[in-house]
Amino acid sequence: MNLIEEIFKILFYKYGPQYWWPAETNFEIIVGAILTQATNWRNVEKSINNLKKEKLLDPFKLYYLSEEELSTLIKPSGFYKIKTKRLKSFINIFINKFKGDLGYMNTFPTSYLREELLKIEGLGKETVDSILLYALNRPIFVIDNYTKKIFSCLGIVSNRKSYDALQNIFHESLFPIYQLFQEYHALIVEHGKRECKRCLSFCFLKKLVISEFLQKQL
DNA sequence: GACCAGGCACATC
DNA sequence: GATGTGCATGGT
Numbered sequence: 001m002n003l004i005e006e007i008f009k010i011l012f013y014k015y016g017p018q019y020w021w022p023a024e025t026n027f028e029i030i031v032g033a034i035l036t037q038a039t040n041w042r043n044v045e046k047s048i049n050n051l052k053k054e055k056l057l058d059p060f061k062l063y064y065l066s067e068e069e070l071s072t073l074i075k076p077s078g079f080y081k082i083k084t085k086r087l088k089s090f091i092n093i094f095i096n097k098f099k100g101d102l103g104y105m106n107t108f109p110t111s112y113l114r115e116e117l118l119k120i121e122g123l124g125k126e127t128v129d130s131i132l133l134y135a136l137n138r139p140i141f142v143i144d145n146y147t148k149k150i151f152s153c154l155g156i157v158s159n160r161k162s163y164d165a166l167q168n169i170f171h172e173s174l175f176p177i178y179q180l181f182q183e184y185h186a187l188i189v190e191h192g193k194r195e196c197k198r199c200l201s202f203c204f205l206k207k208l209v210i211s212e213f214l215q216k217q218l
Numbered sequence: 219g220a221c222c223a224g225g226c227a228c229a230t231c
Numbered sequence: 232g233a234t235g236t237g238c239a240t241g242g243t
Contacts, residue, residue: 121226122225
């Protein structure tokens, strides 16, 4: 078992299953992925609930909804003008290129989907990879700020590693099982929320990793 | 009242 | 390639 696998084991033992992504449908996951950019999940839930209350959490309904109405509904999740445009540009491609159908979308290869989604204004690597992993069940590892922070804090990567370089480390170290990737990323976020507030340089994870590393040296 | 949250695009050096 | 800034709300 390599170090990346060991850390998954440690986090899973500590925090247990995270049941990500919290959503009733895969389309809801995508909307959440866009709304949660630099935003607390609680605020995202408020926006999602607004959309649900109005029965608008549907690609075709959102397609025909005016930007004014949409921006009012998603206001609680912040950056609402910019996120209205991001949602609209995703839905535009989703409907016109993929028939507004996640089942149809899921017949395309991962590399093609990633490329097409990255062309959408406002969808960067993290958002696109979240969509691929959680809405389409593709074994693509999501790298976020917590991942960078935690794994550089552990001394496994330098803090200047690029997104792709860090993602490659996970792809090379783990079996490409989407459930594993889903759980691992969720655990990283959970650990980050709890321990990285003031960057506690010696959290339990770091102590464990260091002691395991030392044992192997002996 | 300051600080932060499950990013991204764009400007500048 | 790295670093800084605007985007905005709501919880702690």
